[in-house]
Amino acid sequence: MRYDLIISKLSRSRYALLGESNMRHITFLSLLAAISLGLAIPAADSAETTGSPAQTPARKSAAIKTSGPLSIAQQGYFYVNGQYSTSKDGQIMVGQMFVQYQIPQARTQKYPIIMVHGGGQTGTNFLGTPDGRPGWAEYFLRQGYAVYVVDQPGRARSGYFTDIYGPTRRPNAKAMSERFTAPELTELYPQAKLHTQWPGKGVPGDPIFDQFFASQMEDMLNLTALEDMNRNAGAALLDKIGPAILLTHSQSGPFGWGIADLRPQLIKGVLAVEPSGPSYYEAAMTGAPGWFKDGPIGRAWGITRMPMTFDPPASEAKDLVMVRQEKADSDGLVRCWQQDAPARQLVNLKNIPILILTSESSYHVPYDHCTSKFLTQAGVKHQFVRLPEVGIRGNGHMMMLEKNNLEVAAFLGGWVAKHVR
DSSP states (O other): OOGGGTHHHHHHOOOOOOOOOOOOOEEEOHHHHHHOOOOOOOOOOOOOOEEEEOOOOOOOOOOOOOOSOEEEEEEEEEEESOEEEEETTEEEEESOEEEEEEEETTOOOSSOEEEEOOTTOOGGGGTBOTTSOBOHHHHHHHTTOOEEEEEOTTSGGGOOOHHHHOOEEOOOHHHHIIIIIOGGGTOOSGGGGGOOOSSSOOSTTSHHHHHHHHTOOOEESOHHHHHHHHHHHHHHHHHHHOSEEEEEETTHHHHHHHHHHHOTTTEEEEEEESOSOSSEEEEEEEETTTEEEEEEEEETTSSOSSOOOEESOOSSGGGSOEEEOSSOSSTTOOOOEEEOSSOOEEGGGTTSOEEEEEOSSSTTTTTHHHHHHHHHHTTOOEEEEEGGGGTOOSOOTTGGGSTTHHHHHHHHHHHHHHHOO
């Protein structure tokens, strides 16, 4: 049985959720004490916007300090959203999502943070860096947040079952280097030359790249089914732990929009770090002189592959009539596809604090503004921030692994402190 035959069952089912086990108080000693980060740096003031860039002065790099041991009150793991299915080998479980969590002894923040990785990745993106520095999960723990890090359904510890999920796609070293770790070597888009923050050469044979590439995973080729599974699993996780802040990256960006649409009362904020886009058509990077061309339609519902709650309602994706900008907003940016006026409104996202964060030199730089423009047109207030506007330079797409990863984390933490209530 193929996964697409059981999507509707997974979507309708109620979830049998595992309870969290109580863990003993644990203190991490010498290693974490040596690599840990000090206090968060608040984000600079900027007004709430409907998608316009932040007009925030540049600020100095975050100071990385060592501090004492990190005390954990509870930690563990559980699975959500698993459903039994029948395969050629008998009864199996599919749709499940692995979740690991840590709750600090000194928990000072009301809402936990859920971290969801992108395509070809796993939750290790948030646990540390390939050159051995602390990651975003530890940073937010030290700021008093409970942190939940997932492996997407059909990935890593969540398991993959080819007779149900179908064929996979796999990363290759050349593509990962060009896209993530050394885009400046090929300059397939105008901003690639600005990349300076990867900790190493970013090519095969460099030990830091080799560590990074070892973490890359095959993932599901059917991206619509994958989005559906992640929506359901994300909703199930919120049903289990309660209100939370959702941090998404890349491929998981559209999953976040869908989860927020399903559970708007439980999502207290969305940190969309370079969410997959742009709206409607994929954008292919071709190099000079043209730089960009349209790929196939990737998100038929504008910013997602799966339906969203619009007003007036849209029963099919074709109800969203697409029009294209006649001229790009500026040089080095793609021309965006948007809804024809009057635009349908994304009613369930309107009251959620949302940040879209884009780096200086990622392949997302030419088109992430299109996702912002789509949300603005659909009535969703949010803030769209390019890191150079707040004085953080040289980052690529994998900013959570780069040399200044904790400076980016500090900006995110500051934004949450200001906007999430």
